[in-house]
Amino acid sequence: MIKNNNLVLVTNNEIVETLKNxxxxxxxxxxxxxxxxxxxxxCFEIEEIKEESYIYINRILDKEGINxxxxxxxxxxxxxxxxxxxDIGILNILIETKSKLTKILFLSxxxxxxxTINSFLEYADSVVISTDITKEETExxxxxxxxxxxxxxxxHVAIMYSRRTLLTNYNNHFKTNIEKETTLEESISKxxxxxxxxxxxxMIYTNEPFNNLALQNSSNIFYNLINTLxxxxxxxxxxxxxxxxNFEDKYPYKYLSEEETIFRIKExxx
Amino acid sequence: MIExxxxxxxxxxxxxxxxxxxxxxYIGGYRFSLRANAINFSNSELKEACEFAHNLNxxxxxxxxxxxHNKDLDGLKEYLExxxxxxxxxxxxxxxxxxxxxxxxxxxxxVHISTQASTLNAEAALFYKKLGAKRVVLAREANRxxxxxxxxxxxxxxxxxxxxxxxxxxxxxxxxxxxxxxxDANRGGCAQICRWTFDIENEREPFSMTPKDLNMAKYIEDxxxxxxxxxxIEGRMRSVYYIATIIxxxxxIIDKIKMHNLKLxxxxxxxxxxxxxxxxxxxxxxxxxxxxxxxxxYLGRTEESNQDFLGIVLESSDNEILLEQRNYFKIGDVVExxxxxxxxxxxxxTKIYNENHENIDIARHPRMLTYLSGLPKMxxxxxxxxxxxxxxxxx
Numbered sequence: 001m002i003k004n005n006n007l008v009l010v011t012n013n014e015i016v017e018t019l020k021n022x023x024x025x026x027x028x029x030x031x032x033x034x035x036x037x038x039x040x041x042x043c044f045e046i047e048e049i050k051e052e053s054y055i056y057i058n059r060i061l062d063k064e065g066i067n068x069x070x071x072x073x074x075x076x077x078x079x080x081x082x083x084x085x086x087d088i089g090i091l092n093i094l095i096e097t098k099s100k101l102t103k104i105l106f107l108s109x110x111x112x113x114x115x116t117i118n119s120f121l122e123y124a125d126s127v128v129i130s131t132d133i134t135k136e137e138t139e140x141x142x143x144x145x146x147x148x149x150x151x152x153x154x155x156h157v158a159i160m161y162s163r164r165t166l167l168t169n170y171n172n173h174f175k176t177n178i179e180k181e182t183t184l185e186e187s188i189s190k191x192x193x194x195x196x197x198x199x200x201x202x203m204i205y206t207n208e209p210f211n212n213l214a215l216q217n218s219s220n221i222f223y224n225l226i227n228t229l230x231x232x233x234x235x236x237x238x239x240x241x242x243x244x245x246n247f248e249d250k251y252p253y254k255y256l257s258e259e260e261t262i263f264r265i266k267e268x269x270x
Numbered sequence: 271m272i273e274x275x276x277x278x279x280x281x282x283x284x285x286x287x288x289x290x291x292x293x294x295x296y297i298g299g300y301r302f303s304l305r306a307n308a309i310n311f312s313n314s315e316l317k318e319a320c321e322f323a324h325n326l327n328x329x330x331x332x333x334x335x336x337x338x339h340n341k342d343l344d345g346l347k348e349y350l351e352x353x354x355x356x357x358x359x360x361x362x363x364x365x366x367x368x369x370x371x372x373x374x375x376x377x378x379x380x381v382h383i384s385t386q387a388s389t390l391n392a393e394a395a396l397f398y399k400k401l402g403a404k405r406v407v408l409a410r411e412a413n414r415x416x417x418x419x420x421x422x423x424x425x426x427x428x429x430x431x432x433x434x435x436x437x438x439x440x441x442x443x444x445x446x447x448x449x450x451x452x453x454d455a456n457r458g459g460c461a462q463i464c465r466w467t468f469d470i471e472n473e474r475e476p477f478s479m480t481p482k483d484l485n486m487a488k489y490i491e492d493x494x495x496x497x498x499x500x501x502x503i504e505g506r507m508r509s510v511y512y513i514a515t516i517i518x519x520x521x522x523i524i525d526k527i528k529m530h531n532l533k534l535x536x537x538x539x540x541x542x543x544x545x546x547x548x549x550x551x552x553x554x555x556x557x558x559x560x561x562x563x564x565x566x567x568y569l570g571r572t573e574e575s576n577q578d579f580l581g582i583v584l585e586s587s588d589n590e591i592l593l594e595q596r597n598y599f600k601i602g603d604v605v606e607x608x609x610x611x612x613x614x615x616x617x618x619x620t621k622i623y624n625e626n627h628e629n630i631d632i633a634r635h636p637r638m639l640t641y642l643s644g645l646p647k648m649x650x651x652x653x654x655x656x657x658x659x660x661x662x663x664x665x
Contacts, residue, residue, distance in 0.1 A: 060388050060390050060409070060411070060440055060443070061390065061391050062390050062391060062411075062412070062413070062415075062416050063391055063392070063415050063416045063419040064415075065391070066391040066392070066393050087390075087391070087394060088387070088389075088393075088394040088397050088398070089390075089391040089392070089393030089394035089395075089396075089397070090393070091397060092393040092394065092396050092397040092400075093393050095397075108443055109337065109442060109443060109444070109445055109456055110337050110364075110365065110442065110456075112337050112338060112339045112340075112456075113338045113339050113340045113342065113343055113365075113367060114340060115338070115343055115367035115370060115371070116338060116365050116366060116367040119366045119367055119369075119370045120366065130337075132337075132445055132448060132454075132456070133339060133340075137339060137340050140340050141340065159444070159445045159446055159448075159449050160438070160439045160443065160444040160445070160446050160464070161439055161440055161443040161444070162438050162439050162440065162479065163411040163440060163556070164438065164479070164481070164561060164566070166438070166477075166479050166566075169562060169563035169566055170470075170475075170477055170478075170563070172562065172563045173563040173566075173568055174473075174475045174568075176473060176475070178470055178473060182470055182471075183470070183471065184468035184469070184470060184477055185468055185469045185470075185471075186450065186463075186466055186467075186468050186469075187466065187467045187468060187469055187476060188466075189450065191449075191450060193446075193449075193468075202479075204446070206449065255449075256445075256448055256449070256452075259452060261448050261452050261453065261454035261457070261459070262452060262453055262454065262459060263336075263453060263454040263457035263458045263459030264458070264459065
C-alpha cells in the first residue's frame with residue numbers, strides 16, 4: 001500500500017512538539033500559518049518557525065500585503081522549504097523571482113477539474129484539489145493530473161472568507177463583546193458553523209471536520225493535508241500513526257464529497 | 271476608453287440597457303454562466319444580441335465564469351468556438367482552463383478576468399496579463415490605492431463594479447450555499463446564505479453578515495482619473511425598470527464628467543432615484559475606507575419595496591402614447607416620464623383610456639394596455655414612474 005506523506009497545518013507550538021514526539025516524524029511536513037498573511041487561525045511569527053517546514057498564506061493580498069510578501073520572501077529563513085498559498089499574485093512573484101521554494105497553490109473553492117489543475121501545474125509544483133467536489137471527481141482528477149497533487153485529507157473546511165471584520169462589526173453594532181472565535185447557528189435550519197476573525201477578515205468553517213481519509217492512500221498524491229485547527233491532538237496523532245479504526249463513527253462528515261451540488265433550479269428553455 | 275457596462279438577463283433587458291445609454295452589456299448563455307437561474311440567452315439570442323449591439327456600435331461580453339467541474343469541460347471548446355463565430359466582443363472567465371482551451375485551439379476571443387478571481391493586487395493582474403487577458407474585473411474589496419497600483423503596474427483595462435448587490439465574501443471564496451442547501455455558489459446556484467440570520471449562544475441579537483449595496487456615484491470621476499475603464503452595474507436578474515433607471519442615472523453622471531459640469535447636486539438627485547429603485551441602502555463600501563457595521567444590514571433594516579414603475583411606452587405619436595401598465599395608477603397621479611435621449615418630465619394624469627379608447631379611472635390590471643394623451647412624442651421603451659423626487663429641490 002502507498003503511504004503518502006502528510007502536510008500538517010499547525011496553529012500552536014505545543015502541537016508541533018507533541019506530534020514530533022508521538023508520530024513518525026519523517027512522514028510529517030509541518031505547515032505554519034504566517035502572522036499578517038493568514039485569516040481564520042492562530043499564526044506564527046516567521047522567527048518562531050524552527051523546523052524544516054512550509055509556510056501557509058491564505059489571505060487575498062492587497063497592495064500593502066503583496067509588498068509585504070515581497071519583503072518576507074527576501075528574508076525567508078533557509079529552513080522554509082515550501083509555501084502553500086491562495087493568492088495568484090504570490091504565484092506570479094514566485095515565478096518571476098525563480099524561487100526555489102516548493103510552490104503549492106491552494107486556490108480555495110477553485111481547482112475543481114483536471115484541466116484547470118494541469119494548467120496551474122505548469123507554474124506550481126503542486127495544487128490542492130478542491131474540497132467542493134465529489135469523491136469520484138477527485139479520483140478522476142488524481143488520475144489525469146500531470147503532477148502529484150495535495151489532497152485535503154482531514155479537517156474543518158473554510159467555507160467563506162470575508163474581508164470584513166464581521167464579529168467586530170456585530171460587537172460595535174449591538175455593543176456586545178463576543179469573542180473573535182465563535183459558533184454561529186443558522187436560525188431556521190439550526191446548522192452551525194465556526195467563525196474566526198482577525199484584522200484581515202473573517203473566515204467561516206464547517207462545524208465538523210471533513211473526513212476524506214478514505215482517499216489518503218490514492219496514487220498521485222504529493223501530500224495529504226491535515227488541518228489540525230479545532231481537532232483534539234490525540235486524534236491528529238491517530239491519523240498520522242494510521243490508527244483511525246473508529247474514525248468513520250467519530251468523524252462521519254463527508255462534506256460535499258458524496259452528493260453532486262446542483263446549480264440550476266429550473267429547466268433550461270428549449 | 272470609458273465604458274458604462276450593464277447587466278442583461280435576457281434580450282428585452284439588453285435592448286433597454288443600450289437604449290438607456292449602456293456602452294456594453296454582459297450576458298450569459300445557457301451553460302457556463304454564474305447566473306444559472308436568470309433567463310439567459312440561447313445561441314441564436316446571443317447572435318441577435320451581438321447584431322443589435324454592433325448596429326449601435328456597442329459591445330457584448332459573455333460570461334463563461336463558473337468554476338468548472340470535470341464534466342463541465344464537455345462541450346466547452348465547442349461553445350467557445352460558437353461564441354467566436356457569433357462575434358461576441360469578449361468573454362468573462364474565472365477559470366484558467368478556459369484560457370488554455372482558447373490558446374490550444376486558436377479561438378479568437380478576447381478574455382476578461384472575472385471578479386470571481388478576486389484580483390486585488392498588481393502581481394495577480396500581471397499573471398493574467400501574461401496569460402493573454404485584456405482586462406481584469408477588480409475585486410469588490412479593492413480600494414483606491416489597490417486600483418491605482420494595479421493600473422500603474424499593468425496597464426490593463428480595468429473594470430470595476432459601481433452599483434448593486436455585494437457578496438459578503440470575496441467573490442469565489444464562498445461555498446455557504448453549497449454547504450447549507452447543496453446549491454453550488456460557484457456554478458450559478460447561490461442561495462445567498464449571507465443574507466440569512468444566525469444565532470450566537472447567549473446573545474440576544476441575531477448575527478447578520480449582509481452588506482448594504484454598492485454605490486460609487488460620488489467616486490466615478492476619481493475612478494476615471496486613476497484609470498478605471500469600465501463601470502459595471504451588478505444584476506443580471508434585475509428588471510427592465512431597474513436597468514433603465516440605473517443606467518440612465520450613471521449615463522448622465524459620466525456624460526457630465528466628460529463635459530466637466532458634474533455637480534454634487536446631480537449626484538445627490540441621482541442617488542435618491544437609484545436608491546429608491548433598488549429598494550436597499552447603498553454605500554461606497556471598500557473604495558474610500560474599510561467598511562464597518564455601517565455598511566452592513568442588521569435586522570430592522572430599511573428595505574421597502576415600492577410600486578413606482580407604472581408603465582412602459584409601446585408606441586408614441588405626436589399627442590398620445592400607448593402604455594403597458596406595470597403597476598396600478600389612476601387619474602390624479604403625478605408621474606414622471608423618463609427615457610432614452612430625453613430629460614425626465616412631470617405629467618399629471620387627467621385621463622386614461624383602455625385599449626378600446628374607452629375612458630377609465632384606474633389602470634388596475636397587470637400589463638393592461640392604456641392610452642394617455644397630451645404627451646410629446648417619445649421613444650418606444652420610455653417609462654412612466656411615480657414622481658417622488660423633484661429635481662428643482664436639488665438645485
